[in-house]
Every structure is written in C-alpha cells, then in structure tokens.
Amino acid sequence: MSLRILVGVKRVIDYAVKIRVKPDKSGVITEGVKHSMNPFDEIAIEEAVRMKEKKIAKEIVAFSCGPAQCQETLRTALAMGADRGIHVEVAGPQYETLQPLHISKMLAKLAKDEQIDIIIVGKQAIDDDCNQTAQMTAALLDWPQATSASKIEAKDGSLQVVREIDGGLETIKVKLPTVVSADLRLNEPRYATLPNIMKAKKKPIKKLTPKDLGVDVSPRIQIVTVEEPPVRLAGAKVENVDMVVEKLKALGHA
Amino acid sequence: MVPGFVLRSLHNGRNGYLVFKRLYSWTEQSFPKITTHYTVHPREKDPRWEGVDMERAIDEVDVVIVGGGPAGMSAAIRLKQLAAQHEKEMRICVVEKAAEIGGHTLSGACLELGALNELIPDWKERGAPLHTPVTEDKFALLTEKHRVPLPIFPGMPMHNHGNMIVRLGHFVQWLGSQAEELGVEIYPGIAASEVLYHEDGSVKGIATNDVGIAKDGSPKDTFARGMELHAKCTIFAEGCHGHLAKRLYKKFNLRTECEPQTYAIGLKELWEIDPAKHHPGRIEHTVGWPLERTTYGGSFLYHVTDENKTPLVAMGLVIGLDYRNPFISPYKEFQRWKLHPSVKPILEGAKRIGYGARALNEGGLQSIPKLTFPGGCLVGCSPGFMNVPKIKGTHNAMKSAMLAAESIFDTIYSDVPQETVGINPVVYEERIRNSCVWKELQSVRNVRPSFSSSLGLYGGLLYTGLFYVVGRGKEPWTFTHHGADHRKLKPAAQCQAIDYPKPDGKITFDLLTSVALTGTNHEGDQPPHLTLMDDTIQVKQNLAVFDGPEGRFCPAGVYEYVPTEDGQSKKFQISAQNCIHCKTCDIKDPSQNINWVAPEGGGGPAYNGM
Numbered sequence: 001m002s003l004r005i006l007v008g009v010k011r012v013i014d015y016a017v018k019i020r021v022k023p024d025k026s027g028v029i030t031e032g033v034k035h036s037m038n039p040f041d042e043i044a045i046e047e048a049v050r051m052k053e054k055k056i057a058k059e060i061v062a063f064s065c066g067p068a069q070c071q072e073t074l075r076t077a078l079a080m081g082a083d084r085g086i087h088v089e090v091a092g093p094q095y096e097t098l099q100p101l102h103i104s105k106m107l108a109k110l111a112k113d114e115q116i117d118i119i120i121v122g123k124q125a126i127d128d129d130c131n132q133t134a135q136m137t138a139a140l141l142d143w144p145q146a147t148s149a150s151k152i153e154a155k156d157g158s159l160q161v162v163r164e165i166d167g168g169l170e171t172i173k174v175k176l177p178t179v180v181s182a183d184l185r186l187n188e189p190r191y192a193t194l195p196n197i198m199k200a201k202k203k204p205i206k207k208l209t210p211k212d213l214g215v216d217v218s219p220r221i222q223i224v225t226v227e228e229p230p231v232r233l234a235g236a237k238v239e240n241v242d243m244v245v246e247k248l249k250a251l252g253h254a
Numbered sequence: 255m256v257p258g259f260v261l262r263s264l265h266n267g268r269n270g271y272l273v274f275k276r277l278y279s280w281t282e283q284s285f286p287k288i289t290t291h292y293t294v295h296p297r298e299k300d301p302r303w304e305g306v307d308m309e310r311a312i313d314e315v316d317v318v319i320v321g322g323g324p325a326g327m328s329a330a331i332r333l334k335q336l337a338a339q340h341e342k343e344m345r346i347c348v349v350e351k352a353a354e355i356g357g358h359t360l361s362g363a364c365l366e367l368g369a370l371n372e373l374i375p376d377w378k379e380r381g382a383p384l385h386t387p388v389t390e391d392k393f394a395l396l397t398e399k400h401r402v403p404l405p406i407f408p409g410m411p412m413h414n415h416g417n418m419i420v421r422l423g424h425f426v427q428w429l430g431s432q433a434e435e436l437g438v439e440i441y442p443g444i445a446a447s448e449v450l451y452h453e454d455g456s457v458k459g460i461a462t463n464d465v466g467i468a469k470d471g472s473p474k475d476t477f478a479r480g481m482e483l484h485a486k487c488t489i490f491a492e493g494c495h496g497h498l499a500k501r502l503y504k505k506f507n508l509r510t511e512c513e514p515q516t517y518a519i520g521l522k523e524l525w526e527i528d529p530a531k532h533h534p535g536r537i538e539h540t541v542g543w544p545l546e547r548t549t550y551g552g553s554f555l556y557h558v559t560d561e562n563k564t565p566l567v568a569m570g571l572v573i574g575l576d577y578r579n580p581f582i583s584p585y586k587e588f589q590r591w592k593l594h595p596s597v598k599p600i601l602e603g604a605k606r607i608g609y610g611a612r613a614l615n616e617g618g619l620q621s622i623p624k625l626t627f628p629g630g631c632l633v634g635c636s637p638g639f640m641n642v643p644k645i646k647g648t649h650n651a652m653k654s655a656m657l658a659a660e661s662i663f664d665t666i667y668s669d670v671p672q673e674t675v676g677i678n679p680v681v682y683e684e685r686i687r688n689s690c691v692w693k694e695l696q697s698v699r700n701v702r703p704s705f706s707s708s709l710g711l712y713g714g715l716l717y718t719g720l721f722y723v724v725g726r727g728k729e730p731w732t733f734t735h736h737g738a739d740h741r742k743l744k745p746a747a748q749c750q751a752i753d754y755p756k757p758d759g760k761i762t763f764d765l766l767t768s769v770a771l772t773g774t775n776h777e778g779d780q781p782p783h784l785t786l787m788d789d790t791i792q793v794k795q796n797l798a799v800f801d802g803p804e805g806r807f808c809p810a811g812v813y814e815y816v817p818t819e820d821g822q823s824k825k826f827q828i829s830a831q832n833c834i835h836c837k838t839c840d841i842k843d844p845s846q847n848i849n850w851v852a853p854e855g856g857g858g859p860a861y862n863g864m
Contacts (some may be wrong), residue, residue, distance in 0.1 A: 002368075004455055014353070016775030017860050020607060032424065034773060034860035188474075191465040191854075192482040194444050195311040 001154060002058035003176070005048045008081065008107060009041040009064050013044035028127075037073050040122025042080075044182040046189035047152060048120055049081035056154045059083050061114055065103055066223040067091040074201045077202035079192035085205035090217055094209035100128075102210070104136035109213040111141060113204065116177065118159070123148050123181040134151045134181035142176040149184040189244055223237060283818035285790045285824050288546035290471035291781040293414025293851055302472040310461060311481045315439075317662060318485040320446040320498060323349030323359055324422070324648050325655035328373055330711040332623045332659035334436035342667065347483055351445035351835075353856040355430035356423035358835055360522060360610045360864040362424040362554050362568060362645060364388065364414055364537065368690070369652035374432060382428050386558045388420040389535030396543040396553075396598070399457075401596040404715075405725070414537050419558040421524075421568070421863035423646065439619045445852035449498055449505075450482060456676030459630025460498070463855050471780050487662045487677050488630040491655060493614045495609055496527040496636045496838040497851050506627040512528040514738035515621040515638055516526075516702075517613050518551065519838045521588040521770075521809055522570035524608030524864060530602055532565035533557045535591035539645075543594065544587050550616075550702070552573030553591055554645065567600065572645065574616060575739040575807075575842050576706070579749045583610075583806040584838075586754040593755065594670060601761050609768040611809035611864050614838045615640045615647065619692075619699040620735060625658075625683050629676020633658045639691055643701040643718060650691045653735060657685045687770035697727030703735055743844045746801035765811045773860030774810065774834050776853050782830035783853035784812060791824040791847040800844055808841050810834045 013019065014034040021222055037045075051057040062077035064070040065088040074085035088097055088106055111119055124131035131147075138145035146152075146161035150169070151159045163170045164183050174180075192200075210217045238244055248254040287293070297303040317333055319326045330346050337344040352358040365384070370377055377384070393415045395402040406413055430440055431443065448461040459482060466477035470788045490499050503509045534557050536857040541552040551573035558566050571588040592601060615638035622639070625632050640647030661682035665672075672678065686692060701722055702859070705714030721729050757764045776783075786792065794803055797815055804813040810832040815824040840850040 013348050014775075017773040032427075032862040034357060034862070036353070051415065106645060191478055193465065194441060194462050195313075195476045197441065197444075198313070210356055245731060 001049070001056045002116060003056060004061065005051065005057050005062060005118045005120060006061050006107065006111055006114065007041070007048050007077065007135065008119070008121040009045060009062055009073050009077050009124070010038040010125045011035050011064060011066055011070045012038045012073050012125055015039065015126055019229050021226050025222065025227060027226050035069065035073075036061075037076050038122050038125045040124060040126075040184070042122075042183070042227045043128065043190040044081060044120040044122050045077050045080050046187045049069070049190070050187065051154065052081065055204050056248070057118070060137040061086060061110075061116070063088070063110060063193065064089055065098070065106060065207040066095055073193055075197070075200050076192050076207055078203045078205075079191060079196040081196075081202075084203055086208060086211065087205055088208045088210055090210060094217055094219070096223065097221055098217060099220060100130050100132035101136055102215060102217050103133050105212050105215045106142055106210065107133070107137045109215065111137075118177065119179045121148070121179075121181050123183050131181075131217075134179050138179040141179070143177050143179055145179045146172060146174045146179075148179040149180050150183050150185040179228065217252055255682065256636060256740045260625070263638045272455065280793060280823040281818060281820060282794050282822055284823045286825055288782065288789045288826065288828055289786045290469065291783065291851060292384055292467070292471065293849070294785050294787065295471060298473070305472050306477065308479060308748065310479045312484060313481065314484045315347045315569060316485060316666070317344065317346050317487050317489060318483045319346065319348045319491055320460055321491035321496070321634070321636075322348045322352070322355050322430060323426055323491060323493055323634065323651070324429065325493075325636075325642065325651040326350070327426060327433050327492060328369070328439075328487070329396065329489050329633055329655035329659040330433045330438040331373060332435060332656045332661060334438055336663040337419075338436070339668070347485075348398070348433070348440045349446050349483070350440065350442045351852055351855050352858060354427075355440065355442050355444045356427040357442070357860050357861070358858055359423040360520075360568070360649065361422040361428045362520075362522070362556060362776045362859055363420050363648060364556065364646055365418045365420045365422075365425070366418035366646055366649040367416070369649045369656065373652065373656060380432065381794050383424040383560070384418040384420055385560055385668070388414040388417045388419060388537055389533070390537065391415070391537070392538045394538070394540045396540045396594055396596070398543050399595060401594070402541070403708055417466050417567070417646075419535065419556045421535065421558060421560070423861050424863040425459060443856035445479060445855040447497060447852050449488075449501060450484070452629070452675040454674045455628065456674035456678070457488050457627065458676060459488055463852055465854050467581070467780055469781060471781050474779070477758065487679060489655070489658060489662070490630060490632050490636055491561045494615050494635045494638070495841055497648045497840075497849075498638045499632060500840075502627065502630070503623060506624070508623040508625075508627065508632075512623050513617060513620040513735050515615060515617040515734045516739050517575045517838075518572045518616050518842050519575055519584050519611060519807065519809065519836065520570055520572045520614050521584060521611040522568060522609070523606055525569065525601060525604045525606050527567050527600055527604040529565045532559075532567070533560040539667070541711055541715070543588050545573065547712065548708070549577045549579075550705045550711075551581065551800040553597075555597070567604075569597075572614070574705075575613070575838065576742040578742055578744045579747055579752070580743050580746050580800040580803040581751045581806065583752070583754065585765055585768070585809050586752075590755055592761050594602045598761055606763070608864055610770040610834060610859060610861050611836045613766045616702050617644050617735060618642055618702060619695040620703075620732060622656045622695075624804070625686065626679050627812060628674040628678045630820060631658050631662070631682055632677050637696060641694055641698055643698050643722065650694065651690065653691050654686055657689060659686060661773045698722060700729065700733045701725065701730070701734035706736065710737050714854075731859070740842055740844050740846055743800055743803060743842070763860055765809075769810045769832050771852055772810070772834050773862075774832060775860075776833065778831060780854050782828050783851050784828050784830055784833065785849045785851055787847050787849060789826075791845045793824060795845045796843070796847075797824060797826070804839050804843060806849070807839065809836055
C-alpha cells in the first residue's frame with residue numbers, strides 16, 4: 001500500500017500554562033504565552049509516521065492554519081516524520097473567529113488537490129474542545145469517518161478502527177479514502193529529537209492563503225464576551241445525611 | 255521499627271565545633287528509593303539497558319553555546335558579527351533548555367545600556383523591547399509598620415538614571431531574533447546534559463539530553479539518545495549555578511584561587527495595577543523588614559510598561575542564601591513583605607499575572623573562577639559578574655560574553671598553535687580583567703561582605719556609605735565571604751520558628767497557586783532531575799538537624815517530608831514536575847546531597863517576559 005496521509009496540526013496554548021482573559025474581555029491573552037502542538041494532533045502525526053514506517057503510507061503532509069508562528073508547529077510535525085508542510089496563513093482578528101467549518105473546507109480542498117487517501121486529525125483541540133473538524137471534513141468530502149480512534153489497522157483498501165465511545169469500544173471498518181480523528185490512547189508520540197529537528201529545516205513548507213483554497217474565512221460568529229469561570233465558592237462540611245438535606249432545603253434546592 | 259539517633263557535629267563556625275543531639279526514629283519506610291537518574295545510577299551496569307543502542311548522532315559546528323540567555327545570545331551575535339566582518343563562515347549553535355527562548359529568564363530587571371549599545375547600536379530601530387527609561391529612584395528602610403526614606407545621591411549604587419527597566423524575558427527573545435537574523439542556529443527545548451572530551455582532556459563539545467527514560471530509570475519505547483555537538487570551542491552560558499559548570503569546576507580545577515560563590519534567591523511577581531497608581535520608570539528598593547538585621551536581602555519594585563502602556567509592576571524580594579535560620583521561608587517572607595503598609599496599597603485592585611524565582615550570584619570579584627580551559631570558557635552569570643549593590647548583572651553578562659566571543663574568534667583564526675584539540679581562548683581572561691566589568695566589580699567588592707558582620711544591615715549600609723560612595727571602592731583591603739552558603743545554616747534546635755501570616759488570596763497567595771502561575775511542567779514519566787547522591791541523607795541529616803530546610807527554601811514546593819505509611823517517621827518526597835529551575839536547592843542544601851541536573855529539554859517554567 002502506498003497511501004498519502006494529510007495530518008492537521010493546530011498550534012494551541014500549552015496545556016500547563018494558566019490562561020488569562022484579556023482585560024477588555026474580547027478573548028484570551030496569547031501574546032508571549034507558551035504555545036505547543038495540540039496533544040491530540042501529536043498523536044495523529046505519530047500514527048501517520050508509524051503507518052509510513054510500516055510501509056502502509058508513502059507520504060505524510062502536515063497542515064496548519066493560523067498566524068506565522070504555526071510554522072514552528074509544522075516544523076515539529078516535520079521533525080516527528082512528516083515529509084512536507086502546508087501553512088495557510090490567517091492572522092489577527094480573522095484568526096480569532098476561525099472555526100472548524102473553515103478548517104474542514106480547507107482540509108477537503110487539500111485532500112482533493114493533493115490526492116490524499118487518509119486524513120488524520122486530533123479528535124479535538126484543547127483550546128476550543130469542539131470535536132467537529134474530522135466529522136465536518138468527512139461530510140464535505142462524502143468520505144467515511146472513524147472518530148475517537150484508539151487503534152487503527154490497515155487491511156486491503158480499508159481501515160479497521162477501534163473507537164472509544166461512551167458505552168465502551170466500537171470496532172468499525174471504513175473504506176478508503178477516509179477521515180480519522182485520534183484519541184488519547186491511540187499511541188504515545190515520539191519526541192522530536194535534535195537530529196530530526198535539524199533535518200526538518202530542509203523539508204519544504206508551502207504557504208497558501210485561504211483564497212488559494214477557495215475558502216472564505218470571514219467570521220460566521222461574533223464573540224460577545226470572554227470571561228473567567230466563576231470562582232468556586234467554599235463548601236461546608238456537615239456531620240450526616242440529615243444535615244445535608246436540611247442545608248439543601250435551606251438553600252432552596254429541595 | 256529501628257530507632258536511631260543522630261549525633262552530628264556539622265559546623266566549623268567561628269565558635270568552633272557545635273555539637274548537638276536530636277532524638278529521631280526512622281524505619282525502613284523512611285528511605286524509599288528516590289533517585290533513578292543515570293548520573294547517580296550508571297546505565298552501563300544496569301541490566302535493563304542491556305542491548306539498547308546508545309550511539310549518538312554527531313554534528314560538527316564551529317562554536318556551540320550552552321544557554322540562550324543574555325550572555326549566550328550576545329556571544330552568538332558577536333561571533334556572527336565578527337565572521338561577517340572578516341568574511342568567514344562560522345556555524346554557531348545555541349542550545350537552550352526552555353521550550354521557547356526567554357521561557358526560563360527571570361530578573362528584576364534594570365538594564366545598563368553600555369554593552370547593548372556596543373553590541374547592537376541601533377537597537378531602538380530594530381525594535382528592542384526597551385520601553386521604560388528610569389525616571390526616579392527611591393530607597394528606604396522598612397520597619398514592621400513604617401517606611402523610612404533614605405536619600406540616594408549620584409554615585410550610590412542605587413542610582414539608576416540612564417538605565418532602562420526591562421522585562422528581561424522579552425529582551426532575550428528579541429536578542430534571539432537578532433541572532434537568528436544573523437544566521438545563528440538556535441535550538442530551544444534542547445538541554446545540554448553532558449560535556450564531551452577529546453582524548454587529550456580538552457572539551458570536545460556537548461551532548462544533548464536523552465529522551466524517553468521512564469521514572470524508574472528504564473528505557474521506554476520512545477527512548478532516543480541525545481545528539482553530540484562537537485565544536486572548536488564551547489561557551490558555557492548557563493546562568494547562575496549552571497549544572498555543567500559545576501562539573502567543569504571540578505574537572506579543570508577552576509576554583510582553586512577564588513572563594514566559593516555566594517548566592518541569593520530572588521522571588522518575583524508581575525502585577526497589573528490600577529493605572530492611577532502607575533509611575534513608569536519609578537524604581538524602589540527597600541531593606542529591613544521583613545528580614546532580620548542579620549539576614550541579607552531587600553526588595554525591589556519597578557514600574558515598567560510596554561508598547562501598549564500596560565500598567566505593570568515588577569516586584570520581589572532578594573534574600574542572601576547565607577541566612578542562618580533554617581526556619582526562614584524566602585517565599586513566605588516575600589508574601590508578607592507585600593502586606594507592608596507602604597506596599598499593599600499598590601496591589602489593591604490589582605491582578606497578579608506572573609510569579610517566579612531564580613538564584614543569583616552575590617560573590618562578586620572574590621568568587622570569579624578561572625574563566626577559560628582547553629576547549630571552552632564560561633560567560634555571564636555562570637562564573638558570576640553581577641554587581642551586587644546595584645543588583646544588576648545583565649550588562650556585565652553581555653559584556654563578558656562579547657569579550658569571550660572576540661577572544662574565541664581571534665584564537666580560532668590566529669596562527670598560534672594550540673596545545674589541545676579543543677582551543678583555549680586564554681586571552682579572554684586577560685581582556686576581561688582589563689575591561690570595565692572588572693573595574694566595576696573591583697569597586698564594589700567589599701559591599702556585600704560588609705553586611706556579614708554582627709552589625710548586619712547597619713554595618714553594611716555604613717560601610718557602603720563610607721567606602722563605596724565616598725571612597726569609590728579604592729580601599730586596599732578585600733573582605734572575604736567566609737565560606738560557602740550551605741555551611742551557614744544553624745541547627746533548628748538553636749533557632750526560632752517563624753510565624754508567617756496565612757495567604758489572603760488577594761495580595762498574598764499560597765505556594766501552589768503561585769507555582770501554577772509559572773506555567774511549569776515536566777514530562778511526568780522521567781527520572782527526577784533533582785538527584786540525591788544518597789537517598790537517605792535528607793531524612794537522616796537535613797530533617798533531623800535542620801528540620802528540612804529544603805521544604806522551606808524551594809520556591810516551587812518540590813520538596814516535602816511526608817509521614818510514612820506506618821506513621822512512625824517521615825520520608826522525603828520530591829515533586830520534580832514543580833521545579834522552576836531556580837537552582838537554590840543545589841546551592842543551599844546543607845548536606846550538599848542534592849545535585850540538580852537538566853531534565854528533558856522543554857520542561858520547566860513558561861515565563862512570559864519575567
């Protein structure tokens with residue numbers, strides 16, 4: 001098999017960093033804040049690279065949409081084993097209203113242009129938690145989808161995927177071409193080691209605009225306000241169940 | 255249960271041997287295996303590592319620089335400038351353990367512009383993030399309830415006009431972008447973990463950290479060996495108390511003719527305050543409360559801003575690590591200083607947006623080691639050029655790095671035959687001794703030690719007033735620091751515990767909330783990088799004699815003594831993930847049992863313009 005895989009990687013605020021809301025409540029502070037690749041996308045890249053090592057895939061294209069710094073995220077993907085990168089540059093206020101639907105349209109267009117067999121993305125991004133891109137992309141392309149994948153096996157023109165669902169695990173078979181979204185237990189991503197980081201500098205990153213892909217990124221939503229979650233109030237300890245009921249009644253909850 | 259008691263004589267203070275006794279009982283549960291790092295348990299003898307491919311990729315460069323701070327970046331820039339000037343091709347690599355350049359940088363900071371003006375004269379046109387010139391200097395003595403202003407005259411170390419208040423992390427980021435423009439290869443997220451040597455004993459370069467080692471020290475599926483960077487000369491710019499520098503001092507006997515380095519810990523917070531209270535360019539320093547007369551230290555409060563005129567205040571407390579009372583918690587001293595009636599009003603209605611801590615050098619001239627050795631040299635705060643009374647070291651760090659770069663360039667391209675394969679830039683030592691850096695350090699060399707007499711703070715202020723301001727540091731004698739900081743701690747039995755106020759969650763905060771604000775994180779499944787030479791010493795000595803000082807001086811809550819499961823005793827617990835790479839533990843551990851080594855690159859704090 002010599003498939004071509006397209007992997008979407010998103011640059012997000014590092015998960016260990018404390019998020020702060022902008023004083024004007026228009027969004028979250030990103031300037032100077034440590035960013036890294038969305039953890040689920042690291043898993044997606046790792047899965048693609050493993051497929052290439054097993055000779056199931058022959059080329060991996062990494063894709064990211066966002067400001068100029070997305071190139072760093074793409075370089076990490078290249079250092080992990082992707083062959084080339086595509087950066088669609090969207091910055092400033094347009095980036096703040098970018099949604100999974102826009103990304104899905106870009107992925108769909110690229111899948112056709114680059115003759116992609118499998119699209120793998122992380123199941124959700126840790127900043128918006130949407131869990132929509134894979135599903136929308138599949139719908140736009142009219143391709144089958146295997147989301148929340150925790151195991152993937154390639155078998156003659158189709159993939160057997162174990163999905164993590166609410167009730168447990170579901171195993172499905174999807175014909176190629178297909179869209180997959182990676183869940184946490186799919187694999188443990190490799191490190192981007194220095195020799196590979198150095199090699200990645202020589203791998204090409206193509207720069208495109210949304211217009212090149214025929215995608216309109218004008219906002220479909222308007223962000224009204226962004227606020228911190230309310231401060232958690234202190235609780236109170238009581239001695240026994242009767243007192244719990246008493247308190248609930250006193251607070252008007254029962 | 256195995257009862258045991260400790261009878262130890264640990265101090266050769268001026269009073270001779272102090273002998274004390276403490277009844278303590280411990281069980282087998284008191285000594286779990288903590289350290290699994292290969293620097294303490296070599297992999298060559300470890301059966302789990304049998305058959306693992308330990309070969310490393312190798313790359314040859316001209317100069318490799320360990321550390322991407324002000325010194326490291328300045329050296330890189332200077333080398334590229336010289337290469338361009340003389341039409342030579344040089345491959346310069348900088349390795350930096352922080353995930354992003356500037357991520358581990360923390361300082362006040364007040365920048366003297368001399369070195370920058372020399373390195374990049376058009377820094378303003380190039381967009382250097384220096385937006386806040388100093389407009390006023392204030393100095394005061396604090397008592398518990400009052401603030402006594404002390405006058406500042408030109409010539410005093412506290413006089414700051416002409417300097418810039420800077421968010422050093424952003425400045426370092428900018429230096430990094432300047433270096434990249436010149437073609438320097440910068441690799442953030444990569445820690446230098448080992449020094450490599452030629453057969454003739456000269457430094458060959460460095461090896462970067464291995465990745466994919468599990469917490470128990472065994473190899474994971476993701477194990478990958480670090481890479482070797484070989485260079486004609488290696489510049490070590492690790493900042494205060496670098497871990498590789500520590501090994502180099504031993505290897506090349508660099509500290510035989512100087513005093514041990516002495517240190518302080520600096521804790522810092524960044525606050526966004528009410529614009530009405532903001533005076534950009536105002537610098538305030540205090541001494542006195544909450545520190546005792548015999549504990550060296552003081553506070554800083556700088557009103558800084560950025561291109562958006564954000565009303566920010568960088569504030570903190572610096573405490574000399576030669577403090578004697580093991581019950582001192584530098585973090586809690588810092589928190590309670592904010593409650594002083596002269597400080598608290600500024601913070602009312604304000605928002606804390608950053609916290610961090612770092613050790614800094616206080617040894618000055620007396621503690622500068624030999625700077626060059628076959629194959630490399632030391633620059634910046636690593637050997638230590640900080641001007642302590644001025645609390646400024648960035649300008650000297652940069653200048654030392656520039657001099658080192660020039661010396662390395664001249665040595666590489668000179669016809670003088672080298673004795674070793676790794677070149678030894680010996681002229682660096684001579685050049686820095688003839689430079690403004692040395693003159694400056696010479697004039698302030700007696701200020702810090704003058705605080706160590708029994709007159710404490712007042713002795714220091716008096717001495718500084720007479721001999722630095724009036725005499726310009728020309729007195730013919732040089733005070734000694736009287737030994738390393740870790741020897742200065744008194745046993746707990748001889749000291750009083752301190753009753754610190756509880757955090758109020760608005761002005762003062764608990765430690766773990768503060769640590770969360772540093773953004774620090776490390777891959778959990780790796781050997782703790784705070785390694786103990788002997789896993790039993792913390793309980794047997796540090797806890798028994800000093801009541802566990804590391805639980806108090808670590809500004810990130812890494813160290814705890816927790817009850818054992820059987821409840822009979824206590825065991826030592828390391829939460830390496832919290833570490834913010836300040837190096838205080840390696841410095842102040844009275845048993846010198848803690849050896850800080852670099853964790854997997856990319857881990858550590860995520861400071862933003864600290």
